[in-house]
Amino acid sequence: MRFAGKKVLITGGGSGIGAAATEAFLNEGAEVAVFDVIGPEPLMERWKGKKCTVFQVDVSCAEAVDEAVRQLEKQWGVLDVLVNNAGIEFVGAIEEMSEDDWDRVLDINLKGIFLVTKSSLPMLKSVSGVIVNTASQLAIVGAPHFTAYTASKSAVLNFTRSLALEVAKYGIRVNAVCPGAVDTPLLRRQFADGKQGPQGTLEDLIRMHPLMRLGRPEEIAAAILFLSSADASFITGSALVADGGYTSW
Numbered sequence: 001m002r003f004a005g006k007k008v009l010i011t012g013g014g015s016g017i018g019a020a021a022t023e024a025f026l027n028e029g030a031e032v033a034v035f036d037v038i039g040p041e042p043l044m045e046r047w048k049g050k051k052c053t054v055f056q057v058d059v060s061c062a063e064a065v066d067e068a069v070r071q072l073e074k075q076w077g078v079l080d081v082l083v084n085n086a087g088i089e090f091v092g093a094i095e096e097m098s099e100d101d102w103d104r105v106l107d108i109n110l111k112g113i114f115l116v117t118k119s120s121l122p123m124l125k126s127v128s129g130v131i132v133n134t135a136s137q138l139a140i141v142g143a144p145h146f147t148a149y150t151a152s153k154s155a156v157l158n159f160t161r162s163l164a165l166e167v168a169k170y171g172i173r174v175n176a177v178c179p180g181a182v183d184t185p186l187l188r189r190q191f192a193d194g195k196q197g198p199q200g201t202l203e204d205l206i207r208m209h210p211l212m213r214l215g216r217p218e219e220i221a222a223a224i225l226f227l228s229s230a231d232a233s234f235i236t237g238s239a240l241v242a243d244g245g246y247t248s249w
């Protein structure tokens with residue numbers, strides 16, 4: 001029970017990696033608030049009887065974020081852990097990407113982290129909390145047809161480092177996790193109906209991971225919980241790569 005009584009906010013906690021992290025924090029005694037664009041009812045049902053609150057929030061909308069954080073502040077007053085995890089992909093050649101496509105990816109993957117972090121900072125400061133940002137292995141290496149996504153994720157890494165420097169004086173730690181391909185709805189959408197991704201088929205993508213398999217959402221949740229825990233008490237400004245060896249070639 002590493003997180004007994006701790007207050008944890010997870011964005012994009014309704015699916016995939018975020019849902020696995022929500023589950024793991026709840027199992028370790030935390031109270032969890034989820035910010036997600038998904039309607040809250042199915043998620044409330046999923047975690048019925050557990051200490052989980054779901055807010056329907058678009059993290060790229062400043063007003064919605066501020067309002068939800070204000071409600072959370074009334075409820076909790078403090079925040080021990082913020083997991084900035086909500087993210088989307090646009091997969092396609094640069095000629096096929098509209099300005100709106102580009103803005104949507106950057107607004108959710110990058111501006112969303114800025115907005116939620118800024119709004120939550122007073123609550124985090126009061127308890128010297130922890131921030132974990134979900135980046136990607138594509139923050140470290142490039143991939144064709146992922147220009148907006150890779151730009152957003154590598155920006156998340158340097159945001160993480162700069163913020164870590166800025167808030168160290170409050171005892172707040174800020175780190176990122178860089179997953180490889182993880183078996184979530186986001187990944188499956190790329191290959192739906194026999195579609196191929198820029199790296200080929202799903203099997204081709206799997207072969208790019210030396211461990212020769214996809215990651216499981218629970219494995220990334222474990223990395224997020226480690227960075228959020230007292231075991232990582234001297235780790236800040238770093239990126240924990242959990243990519244089955246993808247970036248080790």
Ligand SMILES: NC(=O)c1ccc[n+]([C@@H]2O[C@H](COP(=O)([O-])OP(=O)(O)OC[C@H]3O[C@@H](n4cnc5c(N)ncnc54)[C@H](O)[C@@H]3O)[C@@H](O)[C@H]2O)c1
Nearest residue numbers: 012014015016017036037058059086087136181182184186
């Ligand atoms: N799955 C992978 O292979 C993989 C690899 C590396 C990094 N990531 C990153 O991990 C994170 C989680 O991805 P996932 O694979 O679990 O995806 P997912 O699609 O399963 O889950 C993402 C969640 O974010 C929510 N979301 C989307 N836009 C939002 C918004 N504007 N405001 C609030 N919530 C929003 C979705 O509703 C969903 O519940 C993302 O940041 C993604 O870029 C995923």
